[in-house]
Amino acid sequence: MTTAAEPLASIRFRALGTTAELVVTEPDRLPIATDLLRTELRAVDETCSRFRDDSEIAELHRHAGSPVRVSPLLAEALQVALRAAEATGGLVDPTVGQAVCDLGYDRDFSAIARDLAAPVKPAGEAPGWWRITADWPRREVVVPRGVRLDLGATGKAWAADRASTVLARELGCGVLVGLGGDVAVAGRAPAGGWPVVVGEDHAAADPLRDPVIAVASGGLATSSTVCRTWRRAGRTVHHIVDPRTGDIPDPCWRTVTVAAATCADANTASTAAVVLGELAPAWLAERRLPARLVASDGRVVRVAGWPEEAPA
Template sequence: MNAAPAGAVGRDGSTAGTTLPAGTAHPATARPAHAEPATAVFAALGTTAVLLTADPARADDALLILRAELAAIDAACSRFRPDSELSRANITACTGPVPVSSLLAEAVEAALRAAELTDGAVDPTVGPAVVALGYDRTFTQVAARRPEDTGPTTAPRPAAGWRTVRWDPALRLLRLPTGTTLDLGATAKALAADRAAHRAAAAVGCGVLVNLGGDLSAAGEPPHGGWRVAIADDHAAPDAGAGHPVVSIRDGGLATSGTTVRTWRRGGRTLHHIVDPATGDIPPPVWHTVSVAAASCVDANTATTAALVLGERAPDWLRGTGLPARLVRTDKSVLYLGAWPADGDDR
């Protein structure tokens, strides 16, 4: 969530020797672009989708590809749709191996890879814990609940752990422990951004940038100066692009995650969608927002989510990945890591 292309703001929110691959999405202080890309904004996947197409003449074709990709991801990976492939697999895979489609297989593999790279800080088996905290329907529905509908939460329980998932990539067979459900929220939206950006760019022959609630993926030849991105707490706010630092990327992924926008009240506590798999509860508040650039949106969002879970351990972990990052503490002090430029840096 939270990062929006400048000028195209949507409506909408310790490892053991493993590293995320450093990519080509190295943010640099933005410089003026020579031409304005075409922009499309619409609601999708419970957030706001923004598509920027470098060649306006190919914008309609790029939009068709994005919409088709989002519809496919929603049908395969949504945990809020009882008819989605994931919802069905969460029920049947506890009784025996279940064959899944190539798309859900790709999403499952992305989630398991994220868990491995973060030593379990980002873990798809947090499904039951997320539901227990009250995130058992779309965020719009959660936010619309009346106070009397939000009773106390049950005692937090650690996630089953990604290593308990039995996955056969050759046969695309999924087996889950009894009582475990997968939540692909930390990676599926980012995967959709990556898939859509690369497919659209290949089809239309120009640069495109896909922004799904702040999960950004860029592919193809960008406009002169790169894609300009405003880093904001809430990309849905009317002033999300005003007065905020702006960076530019040419390709790869960029993600910003936080814990202050997508929140709700339950059991006398303010809760949010980031869950520590080790406890089954929300992590202690350390970071207001975390932004990371990486080779892909999946890698970027994996890193931002892991940083929020890791708390004070996040800077050392991120340094180990080599990824450019911007971390804002709850007191609003800012930490820059790697090649991320300081706010206002005119390099």
């Protein structure tokens, strides 16, 4: 959620199974900005959604084991996901798709059953991102048989990066795009930066209760283990999977918020931090990524220059 002292124009709407937020520094450009954003997000959904039988990634799965020529958009999304996997040593891995489905997240979140009685055996270690082969100049990709992709750890953040850049270039003004709490900014920022409320649930963030930080460039992302949850065989599970086990990570952090050069980098790091557990603060500090981690007991840990809490 954003908040600002100076007049800005903003709109919220549903997209990609979450809330999309758009803020621009030129109020008269909001209508065209909204149309452009809807077009961008529609293209991302048609290309990358694992919940649509007619998506391009679904077609890629149907031709598993064979080279498939993909669109420039899917090629870009896959490259971002594979770079994230390599940069984190596999802590973030797009081949966890089957594990996520086994936990019950096999359709849009609004449609999944919130209490699934049937037990599930963890899928085990993810097949591994390195098994995805590609000839990028030809845009030919091979997904091995039995491998199901899930771009959830990078997809929405990459979409926010891409959309904010496109809109700022087309409109010539400052743009903030938020998708499910993942925020990317481009163009001229408001005086003092874009004020962003950092809350446990982006849809309910409150500047009178939650910390507010200023974002001048790049991206900000929050990974949470308490918002998108459901019950499976008597235990609470969520959408973040440890690729090393195929199961949810051991409970440690309620939320991890990271600032980085891009929203995709920020979300990659926040997801990896949830998977790492107690090792996360040192891992983030080593990479000089400002972060705010909230433990299961409410303890707040700040690393790499994340600012102290201040009144709104």
